Amino acid sequence: MNKKSFLILLIIFIQISLLLIGGFNLNDKKINPKLILSNMFINNKIAVYLSNLINLDAVHSKFILKEGLPIVRVSNKDLSFVKQPTVVSHIWEFVTGVPISFFKMKQLENVKLVVSRNKSNQAEKNSKQRVAEKIQAEGRHTGEKNYKVKLDFWQTKPQNKTGSNLDRRNNEKQKIEQEKIDGSLVGIYHTHTSENYENKGYNSHAPAGSRGDIVEIGSVLANTLETKYHIPVAHSTRVNDTTYARSYINSLQTAKQVERKNPDLKMLFDIHRDAILNGGRDLLTTRVNGKQVATIMIIVTNNEYGLPHPNWRENLRFAKRLGKKMNQMYPGLLREVELVTNRRYNLHVHPHSLLLEIGGAKNTIEEAKRSAKLLANVLAALLKEGVD
Numbered sequence: 001m002n003k004k005s006f007l008i009l010l011i012i013f014i015q016i017s018l019l020l021i022g023g024f025n026l027n028d029k030k031i032n033p034k035l036i037l038s039n040m041f042i043n044n045k046i047a048v049y050l051s052n053l054i055n056l057d058a059v060h061s062k063f064i065l066k067e068g069l070p071i072v073r074v075s076n077k078d079l080s081f082v083k084q085p086t087v088v089s090h091i092w093e094f095v096t097g098v099p100i101s102f103f104k105m106k107q108l109e110n111v112k113l114v115v116s117r118n119k120s121n122q123a124e125k126n127s128k129q130r131v132a133e134k135i136q137a138e139g140r141h142t143g144e145k146n147y148k149v150k151l152d153f154w155q156t157k158p159q160n161k162t163g164s165n166l167d168r169r170n171n172e173k174q175k176i177e178q179e180k181i182d183g184s185l186v187g188i189y190h191t192h193t194s195e196n197y198e199n200k201g202y203n204s205h206a207p208a209g210s211r212g213d214i215v216e217i218g219s220v221l222a223n224t225l226e227t228k229y230h231i232p233v234a235h236s237t238r239v240n241d242t243t244y245a246r247s248y249i250n251s252l253q254t255a256k257q258v259e260r261k262n263p264d265l266k267m268l269f270d271i272h273r274d275a276i277l278n279g280g281r282d283l284l285t286t287r288v289n290g291k292q293v294a295t296i297m298i299i300v301t302n303n304e305y306g307l308p309h310p311n312w313r314e315n316l317r318f319a320k321r322l323g324k325k326m327n328q329m330y331p332g333l334l335r336e337v338e339l340v341t342n343r344r345y346n347l348h349v350h351p352h353s354l355l356l357e358i359g360g361a362k363n364t365i366e367e368a369k370r371s372a373k374l375l376a377n378v379l380a381a382l383l384k385e386g387v388d
Helices: 003-029 037-041 046-054 058-068 087-096 100-137 165-172 174-178 213-229 244-261 312-329 365-385
Strands: 146-148 186-189 233-235 267-274 285-288 291-294 296-301 334-340 353-360
Touching: 100 244, 186 213, 186 244, 213 233, 213 267, 213 365, 244 267, 267 365, 285 365, 291 353, 291 365, 296 312, 312 334, 312 353, 312 365, 353 365
Parallel strands: 186 233, 186 267, 267 353, 296 334
Antiparallel strands: 146 334, 285 291, 296 353
8 A cells, every 4th residue: 555545545534533523423413323424325325425524605616616627617716715724724624614514413303204194194183173073073964965866767645544555566566575585795784773663762762772662673674584585685783873963983883884785785774763853644644455564765865965875876866776676566654865965974985885764753653664664675676687
């Protein structure tokens, strides 16, 4: 090794030593001591670090270009400002010229990362809060924006007279009820599990945390499908309205559970009874086969409420199809198909998910049971035709 090479190595060693000492000295200024020389070669930041270390001004840049690229024109006037450095001055300028950002860079990146993560977490928290507030608002049935859906068939009005032509027509439909269907699945749950008929209990509800008459109606529907048609049914009797305002928040988990555990599910129903504050029994009852039965209202929602509901049009098509089949088999049984635009009611869980109001608080439970049996016949007929 010649004298010149030794001198160069000695200078490099002294530069690195002073750089390390300078780094630890900067620690007294509360600068991250981890950001020392070894960190230059991690995190793919070496180019940035080298740029900071060089820290050249315009004149020095031109000087280097002239030395390495003689074709670059640099005037002698420019070069007159450049003093030839001694070894000591070069080392001193090298160490003292290291920008503070070299040591702070990683620390600042960590701060930015934490701030960014906090903003993201806050945005996610706010989004979840808005969703929860909207779902909770669904528990209050005031201010609904509902519209009667225009149907593509002539809907028969409820009949309450004995011996009408409707009774004879309905008798002719009974033969389809004897056929058996295998391989389809229906899901049933109750958001307002405490709902009662015959104005029983406080505001026609069972005590908080208890199951009301509506669960029995769901059981009649499920048992008819299973025993008469051998159609397997998933019926959840979980109480969702112990706290009434949170009923739809709770039933969302119920609906998802039913859907998740039954991958072949063809249809999913949230079974209710209507409150009907204004309206008499003529709206809630009809006569089928000489007996009084509760009318059924089909409710569907769309995506205008601000909650995700991508398949609402499929829900609407299924609602119309169910209403049409109901009207064909039992004219007068269908009360109406209603579209609610400022609610979602968890109907996004399945493409064939609907909310069904079987009668109202003024109906007897026997009228609702008869209606549930007729509904089972209708659903069996749809499944026989095929529901994709």
